[in-house]
Amino acid sequence: MIRTRITGVGRYVPPRVVTNHDLKQWMDTSDEWIRERSGIVERHWVDEKTATSDLAVEASKIALEQAGKKPEDVDFIIFATLSSDYYFPGSGVLLQHKLNMPKVGAMDVRNQCSGFVYSLATANAFIRAEMYKTILVVGAEVHSKGLDISTEGRDVAVLFGDGAGAVVVEGFDDDSDRGILTTHLHSQGKYAEYLWTEAPGSAGPRHISHEILEAGKAAPKMRGRDVFKHAIVRFPEVIMEALNTIGATLDDVDLLIPHQANLRISEAVRQRLGLPPEKVYNNIERYGNTTAATIPIALSEVLEKGMLKEGDLLILAAFGSGFTWASAAIRW
Ligand code: UT7
Numbered sequence: 485m486i487r488t489r490i491t492g493v494g495r496y497v498p499p500r501v502v503t504n505h506d507l508k509q510w511m512d513t514s515d516e517w518i519r520e521r522s523g524i525v526e527r528h529w530v531d532e533k534t535a536t537s538d539l540a541v542e543a544s545k546i547a548l549e550q551a552g553k554k555p556e557d558v559d560f561i562i563f564a565t566l567s568s569d570y571y572f573p574g575s576g577v578l579l580q581h582k583l584n585m586p587k588v589g590a591m592d593v594r595n596q597c598s599g600f601v602y603s604l605a606t607a608n609a610f611i612r613a614e615m616y617k618t619i620l621v622v623g624a625e626v627h628s629k630g631l632d633i634s635t636e637g638r639d640v641a642v643l644f645g646d647g648a649g650a651v652v653v654e655g656f657d658d659d660s661d662r663g664i665l666t667t668h669l670h671s672q673g674k675y676a677e678y679l680w681t682e683a684p685g686s687a688g689p690r691h692i693s694h695e696i697l698e699a700g701k702a703a704p705k706m707r708g709r710d711v712f713k714h715a716i717v718r719f720p721e722v723i724m725e726a727l728n729t730i731g732a733t734l735d736d737v738d739l740l741i742p743h744q745a746n747l748r749i750s751e752a753v754r755q756r757l758g759l760p761p762e763k764v765y766n767n768i769e770r771y772g773n774t775t776a777a778t779i780p781i782a783l784s785e786v787l788e789k790g791m792l793k794e795g796d797l798l799i800l801a802a803f804g805s806g807f808t809w810a811s812a813a814i815r816w
Contacts, residue, residue, distance in 0.1 A: 489653065493550060493787055494547035494650045495546070496546070496647065503515075510634065522748065524768055535578075537569050539647060543624065544622060560607075577590045595806065597773070597803060599802075600802065601667065608653070608664045618652065623648065623649050623650075623774075623775070624649070640708075648777050667810070716753060719809070732813070740800075744767060744772075745804065750766050753801075765791070778802075779800050797815060799813055
């Protein structure tokens with residue numbers, strides 16, 4: 485049976501660090517409020533010239549090198565982002581061009597915080613269907629250019645950062661059970677308005693106007709408490725769904741990498757599942773929420789720190805705007 489394995493992982497964040505203290509020059513907030521509610525201490529923001537695909541290029545180069553691949557070895561690109569370089573086309577084709585890759589297909593996935601797990605599941609399906617052998621899966625975001633950094637937007641603005649993570653996945657046909665074991669994808673669109681950027685879009689005026697800007701519709705809006713309440717239910721649910729599918733228990737889990745939305749969410753999920761702190765990886769304090777990029781960024785750190793060894797059971801799980809949520813179980 486063909487198994488999809490991750491053979492290279494890379495991360496890249498822009499050099500500019502914005503601390504909680506720095507945010508005080510634009511909005512009424514405090515380091516204490518942000519740390520206490522979210523665990524975030526600092527995040528990285530791009531400069532004016534840098535776009536989402538630029539961050540993706542850097543992360544992809546590292547992932548390719550680690551996998552021992554050249555850009556021409558890749559058969560397909562899946563690019564998860566909610567902050568593409570342009571309204572259209574998506575950022576996948578820009579990555580293809582910037583890496584001088586052959587004319588392979590490039591697909592953008594718009595599933596926000598669950599985007600990376602959705603993309604990994606899609607790559608796995610393509611590989612197991614023998615459509616492609618080697619796929620580059622990227623999660624990248626530039627949030628900083630779209631946030632409302634005034635006091636009015638502070639509840640959202642303090643949470644998000646820029647960054648990219650990339651993985652190379654490949655199909656192997658051998659006797660080992662190493663690789664992606666199962667993936668689970670869910671959505672509930674009735675909650676779309678709980679975390680969204682409303683305009684411009686085809687549901688309203690397509691062009692940006694003073695009216696849209698003044699109504700605050702062009703910046704992300706969130707019903708934070710509601711997102712929180714749903715997240716702490718859906719995370720454990722979708723993690724258990726993955727474990728039940730492969731006939732494993734929580735005791736079998738070696739490492740959980742949850743999407744980094746908020747340290748309090750990760751901690752609540754950990755406690756609900758009864759997992760020890762050393763089995764749940766968090767790095768939100770240094771990056772904020774980088775949406776589609778959080779999981780591959782975390783995975784690259786985990787590997788650098790030697791926290792995963794061959795045969796370990798790794799669980800990835802995400803929840804976010806849509807609502808969408810997802811999990812993957814991987815035998816490392
Ligand atoms: O991938 C999914 C992404 N989203 C999430 O994971 C977010 C989930 N939600 C949360 O993490 C929390 O709901 C937040 C961290 C967003 C907010 O925490 P909260 O405890 O739910 O606070 P709140 O929104 O109820 O606001 C409490 C107070 C309000 O003041 P009043 O009305 O009590 O006077 C806010 O105006 O905190 C105020 N506030 C702030 N104060 C300082 C809101 N944002 C800020 C801020 N700095 N940045």
